[in-house]
Amino acid sequence: MTDPAADRYTVAVLGLGAMGLPMASRLATRLTVHGFDIAEERLALAREAGVETFGSAREAARGADAVLLAVRNEAQLEDVLFGDAGIAPELSRGAVAILTSTVGTGAVDGTAQRLAELGVDLVDAPLSGGPVRAGQGDLLVVVGASPSALERARPVLDLLASTLSVVGDRAGDGQALKTVNQLLCGVHIAAAAEALALADALGLDRARTLDALTAGAAGSFMLGDRGRRMLSAYDDGGAPVLSRLDIFVKDLGIVGRAARTAGLPTPVAAAAEQLFLMGQSMGLEAEDDSAVIRVLAPELRKAPDEA
The missing domain is CATH 1.10.1040.10 (N-(1-d-carboxylethyl)-l-norvaline Dehydrogenase; domain 2)
Known part of the structure; x- marks a missing residue:
């Protein structure tokens, strides 16, 4: 069960594709959700679901308690966080970056270290399911994260997962x-x-x-x-x-x-x-x-x- 104060919690969902949009829609039932996508039609659908949309990933991530990252591979993870238009400089100290993609342990170790230098924890939370289950909060999520980072990510993870398995206390264990x-x-x-x-x-x-x-x-x-x-x-x-x-x-x-x-x-x-x-x-x-x-x-x- 999420905290009663969850409606004051802000999560940025970057990428409103086949999985990102239903996850954002699900999260918007309880949380404040910022969304960004390069496709205007996806932004329009997100707005219909109660998501506040922005013109850039950086704008969407600014001031958020958590950022949900659903990327295709290690290269996209690097780009969205640390590329020319990367969001890392906009993340607040104490925020969490929740990685839901399968990118491998090698990609996660360096990313977690670079985010830690900015005061941001990486929650390694690859998921299984599909768009329908994402919209229903019926995903299987395996998590590697410190107890404090996991606690800060709970408002997001508890809304998305019907089965949440904590498999270790460091980023990389989930991968x-x-x-x-x-x-x-x-x-x-x-x-x-x-x-x-x-x-x-x-x-x-x-x-x-x-x-x-x-x-x-x-x-x-x-x-x-x-x-x-x-x-x-x-x-x-x-x-x-x-x-x-x-x-x-x-x-x-x-x-x-x-x-x-x-x-x-x-x-x-x-x-x-x-x-x-x-x-x-x-x-x-x-x-x-x-x-x-x-x-x-x-x-x-x-x-x-x-x-």
Whole structure:
């Protein structure tokens, strides 16, 4: 439960895209939310949801108790904080920067140190879910942060998360656990694609096969969720994009770098990464990640613009 004084708490949400806008809308039900995006149509939608919008990221971040960072990769994180138009100089001492993206532990260590020199704590809080769950406050969030920083970020995290797992007391711990999580997710999606492509090649009914598999020991969340979306590749040409294929190109790349740094072999994750890379090379990078089945099923191997 958030503090009764939460309505006096200000959070800046920078980037009002597929995840940023529903998170900002959710937060605006209890908090003062500042928003920024380069697209005017996203700003208009944010205003309709009760978000106060600004003409620049710096203006939005100025004086905020917390800044929510949802970036695609390490380069964007560096740019939004410390680039030519970076927000770091505008952050108040005692504020928290809440990083919700998966960027890897290497990116977080240096960022946390540079922010600490400005009196700002980094709350490492990568999340899982999707736009619908973000708008409902039903996200899974894993957190690495000092107890004091976590407490200052609570008004934001408690509104966004139905499951909040504190996995360590330093920035980087959240990224480490999310890296392990993404290893399993990527492998499970790739395995689901192989299984369903094989079932089809053996002449089995695809839907009945999926029902049987999900009901038994071979079932997994990813098989049930992505498997249904993979079937639409056969029947409807593809699933709505809930998680882009190139996200797993990025995330399994992070897994590989972390494993090499730790001196740990991860051959199954490496094989899954190759499937996603092949999908990207086929022009599927902006498709739903379930489209990885197109790499394996002969009749589905056309790129989207050739289908």
